[in-house]
Amino acid sequence: MPAFAQDSDSETSNNTMKNTEYVTFYPSYGYQDEGLWRIPLRVWVHKHGGWGGKQLSKVAKRVVRNKAGLEELHQDQIEMFRFRFRDFVADSQSFEAIFLRFDQDPDEEVFRLQSADGDKRTNFNGLLFGELTLTFERAEELLTAQQSKNGWLRFTATGKDHQGEGAVRLIKPQGDSVISDIDDTVKITEITEGEAVVMMNTFFKPFQAVPQMKALYQTFDENVALHYVSGGPWQMYRPLADFLFKTAGFPPGSMHMKNVRLHLLEGETYGDFYRLIKLGSVASEQQKIRQISEIFSHFPQRGFTLIGDSGEHDPEVFAHIRNQFPEQVNAIIIRDVVNDATKNPERLQGMKVIQADSAFIDADG
Structure with missing residues (x-):
């Protein structure tokens, strides 16, 4: 199973990780073009647990509860709301560089994500839209190293204070x-x-x-x-x-x-x-x-x-x-x-x- 949604919520209870920034790599695909694998990626860097986010979450919970026609919430509903609403109130991190490494890479190569316009850091919403490229030979090496099935490749964020995992599927032309x-x-x-x-x-x-x-x-x-x-x-x-x-x-x-x-x-x-x-x-x-x-x-x-x-x-x-x-x-x-x-x-x-x-x-x- 490829790694999806792996950046955890442990930061809200672990003070030793208060500086950790969580990197969400949205699952994507790779396609062949001009002798290369091209991999478009959408990446978001964020933190959770800030005072402002908690206060906004309380306000939002009350508004959404009313729209759902609920007079009061049970504890399990409160926890469910917090889990599902957390990314609406997360603290997006701008000006962050995105570095990643493919798992089990024998070369331990570090890739830096860059947009088509040359941007190398996240925008004010904590987002960076970029593209990675791999030669066919390099892609096959990584697939073999990971013993991959059906073209899935896993990778991990390697930037300072960054935590996150992602996956991309290299899809054949036919x-x-x-x-x-x-x-x-x-x-x-x-x-x-x-x-x-x-x-x-x-x-x-x-x-x-x-x-x-x-x-x-x-x-x-x-x-x-x-x-x-x-x-x-x-x-x-x-x-x-x-x-x-x-x-x-x-x-x-x-x-x-x-x-x-x-x-x-x-x-x-x-x-x-x-x-x-x-x-x-x-x-x-x-x-x-x-x-x-x-x-x-x-x-x-x-x-x-x-x-x-x-x-x-x-x-x-x-x-x-x-x-x-x-x-x-x-x-x-x-x-x-x-x-x-x-x-x-x-x-x-x-x-x-x-x-x-x-x-x-x-x-x-």
């Missing part, structure tokens, strides 16, 4: 890939049920996998490359990755999400979050089209299956992608949570439909 939505596709969020239910399922209840979708994903061949593309905010990455890849057992893959404003004392921040998850805004629709199109452009010889749900704009996004890349889309699968197969069948034309309450997948659909 083969089968799956691009998947998350909310109400593989994880039950109940977006169509309204704000209170969405907030409850997002912050105060244990995440639940969609049973028939979990069964479907576990049938994928190990050589299938997975990409999870969500209109939800990046700040939810760590609890989502922990649930998807550790608890629920979905196959690991790259993650592609969206930012949300972090001024937690402004009411509009919560409106932003709700609109991103609940309303499937035009911005989120365009974000998905942009991110999926980029993946397709990196793998022009691979075939793709697109999997989403009918509660948001997945059918429209996937239809757009099918028109843009007709030779590469093998299938579109939609979990129909609003009964569009009956009410609005033209919306799902040419797509395989899975009824939301179906216990089994009809392979011949």
